[in-house]
């Protein structure tokens with residue numbers, strides 16, 4: 101059986117759980133060797149590694165904080181050391197902050213941006229440095245539907261995701277035609293980040309007021325990532341794919 105990503109090497113930041121773990125498993129099942137980075141979720145990273153190995157896949161877990169410039173370079177270097185290449189980077193690691201603006205501190209802003217935006221920038225830059233040398237590659241940046249429309253009490257998160265959408269377009273222009281750079285802007289997805297069990301009823305109501313009237317599954321985002329990673333999908337750059345149940349129709 102020919103698998104879509106046979107012979108490819110992918111790096112998924114924050115791949116220990118949630119959407120990142122689903123992308124890592126999907127890519128490995130399609131024949132890619134996958135490196136996942138984790139910062140705090142070592143036990144979850146080990147469990148993703150065990151699942152992929154049990155399914156006959158190739159995977160490595162690398163401890164790296166996306167907010168650290170040193171670690172961003174290390175994650176790219178280690179992936180190449182381990183698997184001999186880096187064809188696909190998924191900039192997935194991210195954090196969220198629900199806070200009224202007037203209570204949001206500069207430290208809150210710096211913390212979130214250092215992971216979501218600066219982290220995407222640094223790991224992306226290091227991966228692209230390598231991809232330029234070999235003359236090909238794919239970058240998939242995980243944004244959010246909130247990056248289009250904003251949300252009260254989430255302004256810093258929304259701004260980080262809007263910036264990721266724009267950074268994707270600028271990079272796509274800068275590195276075409278060799279490196280294809282796209283984004284995914286998921287709608288609400290059932291992960292620890294959304295924390296459905298503890299989500300305020302107001303927030304949940306807002307999330308479900310979309311045409312498909314439900315929360316999405318991590319596999320539904322992984323499918324979009326596979327679409328963007330597929331070597332046959334070769335005329336698409338600077339675009340955003342929107343697995344969002346119809347929440348926004350840009």
Ligand SMILES: NC(=O)c1ccc[n+]([C@@H]2O[C@H](COP(=O)([O-])OP(=O)(O)OC[C@H]3O[C@@H](n4cnc5c(N)ncnc54)[C@H](O)[C@@H]3O)[C@@H](O)[C@H]2O)c1
Pocket residue numbers: 113114115116117118119120137138139140141164165166167192193194195215242243244245285286287288289290291292293294
């Ligand atoms: N769940 C949703 O509804 C939703 C919607 C749109 C976009 N997203 C985005 O999808 C991505 C994945 O989120 P998720 O829902 O799977 O949440 P999650 O909290 O389950 O996963 C986030 C991952 O990022 C990792 N991470 C956080 N800080 C890090 C750091 N400094 N260095 C390295 N890794 C770090 C976490 O350890 C975790 O593995 C995020 O970028 C998020 O903003 C999520």
